[in-house]
Amino acid sequence: xxxxxxxxxxxxxxxxxxxxxxxxxxxxxxxxxxxxxxxxxxxxxxxxxxxxxxxxxxxxxxxxxxxxxxxxxxxxxxxxxxxxxxxxxxxxxxxxxxxxxxxxxxxxxxxxxxxxxxxxxxxxxxxxxxxxxxxxxxxxxxxxxxxxxxxxxxxxxxxxxxxxxxxxxxxxxxxxxxxxxxxxxxxxxxxxxxxxxxxxxxxxxxxxxxxxxxxxxxxxxxxxxxxxxxxxxxxxxxxxxxxxxxxxxxxxxxxxxxxxxxxxxxxxxxxxxxxxxxxxxxxxxxxxxxxxxxxxxxxxxxxxxxxxxxxxxxxxxxxxxxxxxxxxxxxxxxxxxxxxxxxxxxxxxxxxxxxxxxxxxxxxxxxxxxxxxxxxxxxxxxxxxxxxxxx
Amino acid sequence: xxxxxxxxxxxxxxxxxxxxxxxxxxxxxxxxxxxxxxxxxxxxxxxxxxxxxxxxxxxxxxxxxxxxxxxxxxxxxxxxxxxxxxxxxxxxxxxxxxxxxxxxxxxxxxxxxxxxxxxxxxxxxxxxxxxxxxxxxxxxxxxxxxxxxxxxxxxxxxxxxxxxxxxxxxxxxxxxxxxxxxxxxxxxxxxxxxxxxxxxxxxxxxxxxxxxxxxxxxxxxxxxxxxx
Numbered sequence: 001x002x003x004x005x006x007x008x009x010x011x012x013x014x015x016x017x018x019x020x021x022x023x024x025x026x027x028x029x030x031x032x033x034x035x036x037x038x039x040x041x042x043x044x045x046x047x048x049x050x051x052x053x054x055x056x057x058x059x060x061x062x063x064x065x066x067x068x069x070x071x072x073x074x075x076x077x078x079x080x081x082x083x084x085x086x087x088x089x090x091x092x093x094x095x096x097x098x099x100x101x102x103x104x105x106x107x108x109x110x111x112x113x114x115x116x117x118x119x120x121x122x123x124x125x126x127x128x129x130x131x132x133x134x135x136x137x138x139x140x141x142x143x144x145x146x147x148x149x150x151x152x153x154x155x156x157x158x159x160x161x162x163x164x165x166x167x168x169x170x171x172x173x174x175x176x177x178x179x180x181x182x183x184x185x186x187x188x189x190x191x192x193x194x195x196x197x198x199x200x201x202x203x204x205x206x207x208x209x210x211x212x213x214x215x216x217x218x219x220x221x222x223x224x225x226x227x228x229x230x231x232x233x234x235x236x237x238x239x240x241x242x243x244x245x246x247x248x249x250x251x252x253x254x255x256x257x258x259x260x261x262x263x264x265x266x267x268x269x270x271x272x273x274x275x276x277x278x279x280x281x282x283x284x285x286x287x288x289x290x291x292x293x294x295x296x297x298x299x300x301x302x303x304x305x306x307x308x309x310x311x312x313x314x315x316x317x318x319x320x321x322x323x324x325x326x327x328x329x330x331x332x333x334x335x336x337x338x339x340x341x342x343x344x345x346x347x348x349x350x351x352x353x354x355x356x357x358x359x360x361x362x363x364x365x366x367x368x369x370x371x372x373x374x375x376x377x378x379x380x381x382x383x384x385x386x387x388x389x390x391x
Numbered sequence: 392x393x394x395x396x397x398x399x400x401x402x403x404x405x406x407x408x409x410x411x412x413x414x415x416x417x418x419x420x421x422x423x424x425x426x427x428x429x430x431x432x433x434x435x436x437x438x439x440x441x442x443x444x445x446x447x448x449x450x451x452x453x454x455x456x457x458x459x460x461x462x463x464x465x466x467x468x469x470x471x472x473x474x475x476x477x478x479x480x481x482x483x484x485x486x487x488x489x490x491x492x493x494x495x496x497x498x499x500x501x502x503x504x505x506x507x508x509x510x511x512x513x514x515x516x517x518x519x520x521x522x523x524x525x526x527x528x529x530x531x532x533x534x535x536x537x538x539x540x541x542x543x544x545x546x547x548x549x550x551x552x553x554x555x556x557x558x559x560x561x562x563x564x565x566x567x568x569x570x571x572x573x574x575x576x577x578x579x580x581x582x583x584x585x586x587x588x589x590x591x592x593x594x595x596x597x598x599x600x601x602x603x604x605x606x607x608x609x610x611x612x613x614x615x616x617x618x619x
Contacts, residue, residue, distance in 0.1 A: 304484075307501045
């Protein structure tokens with residue numbers, strides 16, 4: 001008996017007991033759908049992260065200086081000198097000082113992140129302004145109390161109407177608003193629009209730090225960025241004599257790290273979803289065993305009419321595989337639909353990959369065959385007389 | 392063509408093994424219409440199973456067209472059943488999920504025939520039993536007599552050398568039963584070898600030769616005058 005024939009018979013027997021077939025498939029449907037959803041979400045998340053990191057510039061290197069010995073230090077001046085020495089390698093740099101602060105205008109107040117930077121930061125990070133100007137060299141040099149605010153802050157404190165002489169109180173001190181950033185993320189709380197830039201020198205005071213501990217550096221050439229990273233490390237090792245005192249990471253290394261992390265998250269999640277596929281397979285095996293028992297007489301008739309073992313075997317295996325594959329297809333559709341829905345809800349570009357769909361289908365067919373093998377073998381081994389006599 | 396040589400079939404049942412067949416020798420030639428008759432427990436069903444290649448003798452030999460069936464593997468027996476034998480069962484044994492057409496074509500599917508090649512012989516067999524117009528029906532939509540005719544069509548479709556009928560009228564009323572028997576006689580007249588298993592002497596008398604079995608032994612083997 002050929003495969004096509006077995007396949008037709010399998011479809012027929014699936015259709016005669018629709019409810020049972022559906023329940024049998026349910027395990028596979030849930031398993032496949034959850035694998036598809038998880039893979040899609042993780043893919044969406046990782047491309048989201050990658051693109052936002054890439055937007056910051058792949059030539060960006062971030063430097064963090066953590067522990068310093070009491071008499072060893074590497075301050076903003078040292079960094080400026082170092083950058084100046086290696087001009088051929090570096091395009092620009094900016095100290096980055098982060099602080100949480102309360103910003104007030106009259107009775108309106110928000111808690112937001114204040115970032116201290118220099119005049120080169122906007123160019124490096126692609127920060128653009130809607131109105132006014134960015135922080136300038138002279139602001140940092142003279143510890144000016146000026147700030148550039150995001151649209152969320154502008155909406156919250158000024159109802160969007162910011163004037164040239166508007167001031168905002170940050171942790172009690174008055175700052176002149178010199179610029180408003182262009183909206184980047186719908187002006188929502190916690191987004192890229194919920195930010196205030198101030199000169200880094202002013203920010204160190206605000207944060208209560210004596211020195212700058214983070215820098216963003218733009219390399220001239222992306223091609224030899226790893227060498228550039230090494231150059232910075234060597235300089236810092238010279239200053240501290242301890243590798244644990246600082247951390248230097250290029251954006252491309254960061255992207256690699258992120259991808260590695262999301263990759264291992266994906267493996268764990270898909271592994272968990274895979275367990276439900278195995279459970280689904282056992283469900284199929286269970287139903288196939290019942291079906292073999294129920295159809296013992298039919299098997300006897302088929303054998304009496306000249307069916308070989310292989311014909312009976314393939315009939316039941318193909319039936320199991322068809323059940324499982326049908327479950328797989330439904331699972332893929334459900335998973336894809338839910339992925340797109342989740343993408344719409346989280347505002348992410350979530351799409352099930354073709355690879356995931358093909359693998360999910362292949363795995364569900366394989367599960368049907370593997371778990372159908374034992375019941376099919378049981379059917380094929382039945383002795384024709386015993387099977388015919390079965391009531 | 393059918394040759395049983397001193398066949399024993401012994402079932403191990405507790406301490407006392409049961410001799411279902413106790414040294415049976417029987418030869419059936421091509422074109423014969425033989426009835427094997429016996430009470431229940433006489434061994435007639437075992438005899439039928441062995442002739443039908445559904446079971447093998449414990450001792451002795453069974454030769455079908457000169458081939459020793461007892462020495463064959465499962466799949467070889469399946470091949471012989473498919474090619475040489477047509478079964479008609481008491482309970483019809485149609486597969487309820489399949490239509491009349493699909494039931495009749497089963498032996499041809501297991502023979503490996505393609506879909507197109509199967510059409511003509513299936514229709515011919517159904518025509519012979521007068522059920523062509525029912526080919527799309529399910530067995531449950533037919534009367535008992537019609538179902539038995541479907542099973543006859545299924546037995547005939549592969550053009551077997553031997554038609555084996557096990558109590559073919561057992562589940563039918565006497566009028567329909569008679570029609571089925573007439574039909575089997577007609578098949579015999581057309582040259583088919585027919586072996587009929589029954590417990591009813593009136594039915595056995597339709598055959599040309601009657602073999603009586605009792606306690607696993609042949610007690611009588613006689614030719615019959617034809618009743619009309």
